Amino acid sequence: MKQNIILSKKSKSVSGTVQLTGSKSECNRALIIAALSNGKVRVENVSDAADTVTLAQALKSEVGSRKSEVTSNSEIENPKSEINIGPAGTAMRFLTAYFTLEDGEVILTGSERMKQRPIGILVNALREIGASIEYAENDGFPPLKIKGGFEQKTDSISIKGDISSQYITALLLIASQLPLSLTLKIEGELTSKPYVEMTLAMLQQAGIQHQWEGNSIHIAKQEFKQTTLYVEPDWSAASYWYAIAALADEAELFLPGLTSYSLQGDSVITEIMANFGITSQFKNGGVHLKKEIKPLLRKIFDMKSCPDLAQTVIVVCAALGHDATFTGLETLKIKETDRVAALQNELAKIGVKLIEKGQVYKLDCSEKHIPEKVFINTYDDHRMAMAFAPLALVIHEVEIEDYMVVEKSYPAFWMDLQKVGFEVKGYGDGIAYYAVTHLD
Numbered sequence: 371m372k373q374n375i376i377l378s379k380k381s382k383s384v385s386g387t388v389q390l391t392g393s394k395s396e397c398n399r400a401l402i403i404a405a406l407s408n409g410k411v412r413v414e415n416v417s418d419a420a421d422t423v424t425l426a427q428a429l430k431s432e433v434g435s436r437k438s439e440v441t442s443n444s445e446i447e448n449p450k451s452e453i454n455i456g457p458a459g460t461a462m463r464f465l466t467a468y469f470t471l472e473d474g475e476v477i478l479t480g481s482e483r484m485k486q487r488p489i490g491i492l493v494n495a496l497r498e499i500g501a502s503i504e505y506a507e508n509d510g511f512p513p514l515k516i517k518g519g520f521e522q523k524t525d526s527i528s529i530k531g532d533i534s535s536q537y538i539t540a541l542l543l544i545a546s547q548l549p550l551s552l553t554l555k556i557e558g559e560l561t562s563k564p565y566v567e568m569t570l571a572m573l574q575q576a577g578i579q580h581q582w583e584g585n586s587i588h589i590a591k592q593e594f595k596q597t598t599l600y601v602e603p604d605w606s607a608a609s610y611w612y613a614i615a616a617l618a619d620e621a622e623l624f625l626p627g628l629t630s631y632s633l634q635g636d637s638v639i640t641e642i643m644a645n646f647g648i649t650s651q652f653k654n655g656g657v658h659l660k661k662e663i664k665p666l667l668r669k670i671f672d673m674k675s676c677p678d679l680a681q682t683v684i685v686v687c688a689a690l691g692h693d694a695t696f697t698g699l700e701t702l703k704i705k706e707t708d709r710v711a712a713l714q715n716e717l718a719k720i721g722v723k724l725i726e727k728g729q730v731y732k733l734d735c736s737e738k739h740i741p742e743k744v745f746i747n748t749y750d751d752h753r754m755a756m757a758f759a760p761l762a763l764v765i766h767e768v769e770i771e772d773y774m775v776v777e778k779s780y781p782a783f784w785m786d787l788q789k790v791g792f793e794v795k796g797y798g799d800g801i802a803y804y805a806v807t808h809l810d
Contacts, residue, residue, distance in 0.1 A: 372772040375784065376795040377762035383620035384763075386790040388611060390625060392417035392601035393634055394779050398425055398460045399569055400599040402468055402543050403576050405429045407594035411576050415601040420777040421458040428453050428465055431476075452477040457484055457706060457750065457778065460536055462512060466492055467540035470501035471547055472518040477506055479513030483750060486511065487704055491530065492537040498527050499548070525550040528557050531585075534701055535562035539569040545589035546578045556585040561701065564635025564675050571633050575599060603627040605636040607780045608657075609682045610756045612639050615659050616646040616686050617763040623790070626656035635676050642671065642683055646690075666692055674698025677705075681757035684713055684733065688722040689764050691735040699731055706778075707749035716758060719744050720765075743767040752778040759783075762792060 397417040402425075404411040416422065431453055453476055455461040462480055466489065469476050479485070490510035493503050502517035525548075529538060538554065545552035560566065570580050570587070577595030581588045608625050615621035628637075630652045640650040640657070645668040651658040671687075671694055673680040680699055687694040702709035710731070714724045720741065723734040746758040748771045755775050762768045773796070776783045784794050 373774065373796060374769055374771050375773040377759055377768045377770065377787065378766060378793045378795075379762045379791060380793070381791060382618055382763055384614055384618045384790050385620075385622045387624045387626065388786050388790065390603035390607045390627070391419060391780060391782065392422075393604040394419045394422055394460070394606070395565065395568065395604075395634060395636075396572065396599075397422045397601045398464060399539065399543065399572050400601055401425055401429060402464050403572060403594070403599065405468065406471075406544070406547055407576065410594045410596050412598045413601065414598055415603075417601060417604065418781055419604075419779045420456075420781065421460060421779060424455050424458045425461040425464070428455060428461060429468075451475075452479060455480045455484070457481045459484065459487060459706070462487075462489065463492060463534070463536040463540045464543065466503070466514060466516065467496060467544045469516045469518055470496055470503065470520060471544055475515065475517045477513055477515050479506070481750075483706060484512055489514070491533055492540055495527050495529055495537070495541060499524060499552070522548050522550045526553040526555065528555040531556040531558045531560035532700065533561065534704070535560075535565040538566055542566070542569050542573065542580075542587065542589060546573070546592050546594075549591060551588070551590045553586055553588040556587070561674055561698075562635065562677060564638075568633040568635065572599060602629065602632055602634065604780070605632060605634040605639060606678050607756075607783075609636060609639045609679050610760065610780075610783070612643040612648055612659065613682050613686050613757070613760040614763065615648045615661050616643060617689055617760045618661055621648070621659060621661035623659040624654075624656055625659070628652075628657045630657075636679055638676050639679055639682075642679065646686065666690065668694070670695045670697070672697045674700075677701050678753065681709060681713060681753050684724065685717070685757045685761070687733055688717050688720065688724075688735060688738070689761055691738050692733070693735050694733050696731040696733075697729060700729060705753075706751040707754070709751065709753070712747070712749045712751065712754055716746055716754070719746070720761075740765055743769065745769045745771070747771050748775050750775060752776045752780070756780065756783055759787065 392415040394417050400413040404413050488510055500520040500523040502520055504515040506513040506515050576597050611623055647662045647664040649660045717724055721737040721739045725732045744765050748754045752775050755770050788794050
């Protein structure tokens with residue numbers, strides 16, 4: 371049963387320390403690497419995001435055991451299993467590739483929305499390599515019937531660069547375990563390049579070398595080394611605190627564990643939010659945020675390398691009445707929801723339009739108004755809930771639909787808001803249950 375919450379903030383100043391969970395993006399990659407390494411790679415600071423928990427559970431399933439763990443004289447054949455990863459998009463992409471290397475057969479399925487999210491490009495690439503994958507329902511979409519263990523047909527494939535970087539990452543993660551190695555040829559401009567760079571950097575930490583020349587990435591067959599992958603706190607989660615600082619009259623926040631040399635592409639939020647007067651000082655083992663009053667000048671924001679920040683930045687601009695222009699939003703329509711449509715619907719509640727012209731999106735704040743109260747639909751999308759929550763600094767009451775949706779990436783979000791002075795009112799026993807289950 372979905373339950374809503376109401377946010378309010380009497381004081382328009384914000385201060386405090388917020389300890390963020392481990393990066394979902396890093397952790398999901400680290401878990402696949404650890405599973406492929408046959409025990410050589412350990413993962414520390416594992417994220418408590420629901421997506422990561424789902425992925426970890428799937429990797430522990432009966433079909434998720436490495437072939438090398440089965441004795442040579444064993445005649446045991448893994449039975450067919452069904453794994454439901456719910457709304458976890460990263461898990462769907464990464465596991466699709468991972469299970470092609472495993473013994474047995476698995477049906478990989480998900481939520482109704484997941485069954486509407488395309489995966490044909492990744493499946494075609496894996497089939498070209500030699501994997502056995504069938505569509506259990508509709509061509510091009512989950513659920514998938516994956517038969518593990520295959521004879522590699524080619525050591526080189528081409529894949530479009532302007533698609534989800536998770537398709538590319540899924541292939542790179544398994545490349546070193548393929549008998550003939552693998553070369554990926556990227557066609558066109560690479561979208562979300564920092565996420566591909568993150569994948570390669572984490573593989574390198576685990577001993578897997580690569581060559582990236584021009585539009586080709588080559589990974590030879592090789593073994594993982596003994597290592598520990600430490601997962602940095604989540605910069606995507608940090609972005610909501612930057613948004614809060616941007617909409618506050620005064621703000622001083624400390625986010626422990628974040629570094630200026632992060633692998634996460636979303637760390638670019640420090641540069642983006644500098645335009646809104648938010649300074650980032652890295653010291654004492656984390657980043658200190660401080661609000662400074664300055665004129666807002668930047669008009670164009672390219673989100674191609676950091677699409678998960680788009681909702682956050684767009685809502686901040688709308689709340690401030692800043693008629694900004696956005697590019698690089700191509701992948702937003704195939705996320706947990708059609709995020710472009712969702713933004714258009716919810717921004718209309720404060721009189722702001724997000725106008726789409728080709729691949730350029732412009733905010734029109736000419737009719738912006740600040741109501742006493744506003745209700746925000748979340749569309750089963752965690753980022754919609756968290757991107758609109760900072761509006762409680764400019765609107766008296768913000769009601770958020772289905773507060774539990776944030777568990778996908780940042781389960782402690784509402785509790786952290788409470789810690790820095792936000793009032794969080796829940797319907798029924800929902801918020802009480804949340805508090806009980808998330809307090810140490």
